[in-house]
Amino acid sequence: MKNIIYLAVACVMLFTTGCGDEFLDTENLYGKSLDTYYSTPTDMEEAIAGVYNAIYTPNVHSNESMAANLLSDMMLGGGGPDDKSAKWVDNFEDPLEDTYRDMWTQSYNGIARANAIIEKTAEADFSTFFASAEEAQEFKNQQIGEALFMRAFFYFRLVKFLGGVPLITAIDDPKDGPRNTITETYAQIASDLKLAIETMPSTPFPEIPTSSYGHANKWVAQAYLGRVYLYYTGYMTNMEGQSTDVLPLADGGSLSASDVAGYLSDCINNSGHELASDFRNLWPYSYVNISAGDTTVLPWAHENNLSWVGQDGHSPTFGTGNYETMFVQRFSFGDWGWNNGNIYTNRLALFTGVRDNSMVPFGQGWGWCPINPNLWYSWDAEDPRKEGSILELGNAAQGAGGYEADKGDHETGFFNKKYIAIQHRENGGDVKGMFIQLYNWGNTDMQLMHAQDFIFMRFADVLLMHSEITGTADGMNRVRARAGLDPVAYSLDALKQERLYELAFEGLRWFDLVRWGDVESAFNYTLDVRNSGIDAKYSPNYRSEIKGLMPFPETEVRLSNGVYEQNPGW
Template sequence: MKKITIYISIAALVLLTGCDKGYLDTKNLYEKDLDNFYSRPQDIDEALAGVYNAIITPSNNPFSNEHIVANLLSDMMLGGGGPDDTGAKNTDEFKDPNEDTYRGMWIATYNGVARANAIIEKAADADFSLYFNSDQEATDYKNQALGEAYFMRAFFYFRAVKFFGGMPLILSVTDPKDLPRSTISETYAQIASDLKTAIDMMPAVDQRSIPTERYGHANKWIAEAYLAKAYLYYTGYMTNIEGQATSTLPLADGGSLSSGDVTTYLNDCIARSGYSLTPDFRNLWAYSYVNQAAGEDVLPWAADNNLAWVGQDGPSSTYGTGNNETMFAVRYALGDWANNTQQYSNMVCLYFAIRDNSMTPFGQGWGWGPVNPKLWNQWDDADPRKEGSILPMGDANQGTDSYDVSKAGDEHTGFVNKKYISIQHDGPDGVKGMFYYLYNMQNGDPMQLWNANDFMLMRFADVLLMHSEITETADGLNAVRARAGYTTPIPYSLDAIKEERLHEFAFEGLRWFDLVRWGDVDTAFTGSIPVNNSGIDGTYQTTYRPETKGLLPIPETEIRLLNGVYSQNPGW
């Protein structure tokens, strides 16, 4: 597995002081700065590593993690946790009694944007010809690097606008940091323009031929997929939440992209990218590795299906059979207590794992995000994604028969997500996390640090379903359904797309944003759910406040720092 590592080595320019004016004019020949750092491919590679690293928020605060927050906001997960886990319940109930709950995401946005801006400005004029065998190789390298920087700037703004609405558009290293917030439309126009630039710049290389050391980097096809996602979210949000019906995505220069334009990009991605669906949906998830490699019959329900984890990298994977479906992912590694880098492990797995119960192959965690039982109840038993996505407690066939409900915590429903959960098996050192054994982990308490699962941001199934939704045709829809065993084609309908996305992407952080853009967020949160609260039976009432328009509050610290340049989002 190729993990993204921080190599940033830009040092601050040291200004020598003294009585002699000559000291003030002395040039520092040894330190890196914005003028000389971006002159070599090695510099660009290190700077890009810093851009990608900014995806992981600079905080162990779980509310800085977009996937924890998006899942808690959705109708498919409750708050859960223990009696003291009020933050999870507040997010789930659309409350925020604190000032800066989500500030980590805001900070991460501008960390990433600033690093991308530096590459865009400084690499554009760099001459890399001395480092390659031909001018064409040097040009291809520069275009790929610049394309990645434009893509990542769009990525950070896209992630932010979905949570916070219109964002201050800082597009240069010299732009003032006290710019007012742009409108939602202006923000999306910049996102679309950056994605279009990235698509135009990055070479068309079949992902199956990308070398191992480039796994994890953005490419032309990922940018095309994200442009479709931005199109669907913007047109849906403006039409169904803002009441300003539109079928085009604006560009920063005043132009726009139509559904036909976006379809052309998706067709290109489908035809030339080399991405494809993994034959068995369950092989995408880490639990299938344990069934394959641990030498134990730990998943009886899957024993006859020859599950084999495809791993976290492309066609050839050190750990797995090769993954052609995952297009873009948060590349987690192993956290470390000594360096306060817990966030480099996958906190989603820790926080959403089973509370205070350790069972092979499922490890324990904090019990956030109990699964809404209505999802289990309405899901066809014949669909392998049902048991491939949801883990019922107290089920011997699932390996959870030893579950102790008295330790369940609050809002316990009897169901836990299975995609992002702590996975463990019995090995030479006893029952440890699967990544403890895969990576010979020796850096601290494994329960909290052993989850190195990548979190998938874009996979090829999403491309197929977006294509069907935009074109109102059924080919992509039926391809995804066929992978789940539904071989009889169905006609296109938006209702069919909604059901398929619910079942295909459960707990992947997409459901909340689908509800918002479809305008279904007003009706999804209805009815009460029977739960167990730390041993006491009770009920849970789903909650949404439409006055917020599906947005989170702007961190109050940011508002104060700019003396009112920002206004707070409605409803907060």
């Protein structure tokens, strides 16, 4: 079984999240504290694992990928009659007063741990652990750079969903300050990313060891700077009515479109990342026929000679390796006796699996996020990404011939194919989850079998962002060429369409709609659906007063004694 990258590191959590004064005079029984930690490579491995661990959220609605997909115009609420929370989020209602509190709590856990690394590692001397002073300094720079990136990552997660949040950038900063503005929050994010880029080594991706897969690096920080620039300038211009084309920095400076395009150009030209030869090889369904040894399992994949590139970086285990994936959330397995339950399994794949249908190669799930059929019918059949992204239920060539309808709500006949339960017969015997077989895990429970990485950033997005920022077609047409499509002239409409088709169901569509100011028009439709066997109408209810933001956790509003105000419309 693969190593779990984002470990829960108890010792790190204990002394980076703070404690009361009554503990200050107690004896340290474990020999580690803010004064003695961050002094060895092992310390740093544990500390940075604690930062990455904060990506995981116990409440599924606080999971960024799940929340963003439910909010998207291309996915419906779905589920069964009891899955009311999915329908409420999808309909821009708040299921609970603390729907997104786990996102808040975990993000600030990660920020606190990153702050400790940034401050304490600057004082550390790693020279005795490396052959040269240069190697020691490079190691140190990488640790600080990763912490800077992750602090930016967590603040970006918060500001996208909740708007401006309190900025805590040092261990001793007060924890009860007011919310900073959206602009101030983005200025801190941009400054952290800029410094992370300047701090981390310029090691090309193929030379980065596979043991570091899942960790941030200079190229990931450059890519995220592009995403942050586009979201901030778009949001302020189209949602706040404050037109801008620059990204502010915390010191009062700013980054222009040209500045950010330069970072993306460096990433494109020097990172070593490349597009996979076939878009469909990025997704686990393309591995099924090889692993099962049965070309009848998914005839469409076999006929197209699909071959999964894997998800362990540039390891040659699968084909030529995965040079496209840049930054991911890693997942593993679980057991019901574990305290974390199933938090470290990919619940997006579980929840968006086909409800109460166990087919080969597609396993069952909870039926959330069925696909808007308008996307299927408007998508050119000549684009291989259409069938590479959407599962047409009832289609035997797609492995869904055994589909039984009327098991859930908001049924449209389509589900996403990128993040879905994948299974096949093990050596011709019992049907087991694909990742269960790959990593020899014992518990075959369908709820615990999802170890597929969630891809936060891939190289195709870097190319599309570069085209959008520069107003040129090169990056966009490079993505189209991979899909076998002819080049087109650049226009924002063409770019929007390309992002929809290339990045569908990857948790980006909602944020694109918001930053483009297209969010109101995108939800102006009505669909015919089936709700547990009954014909019904579906019509989303986006409300302009929320300005693309979700409700601030009510518990935090109450605990602040009036310091925090609830977001408009909630």
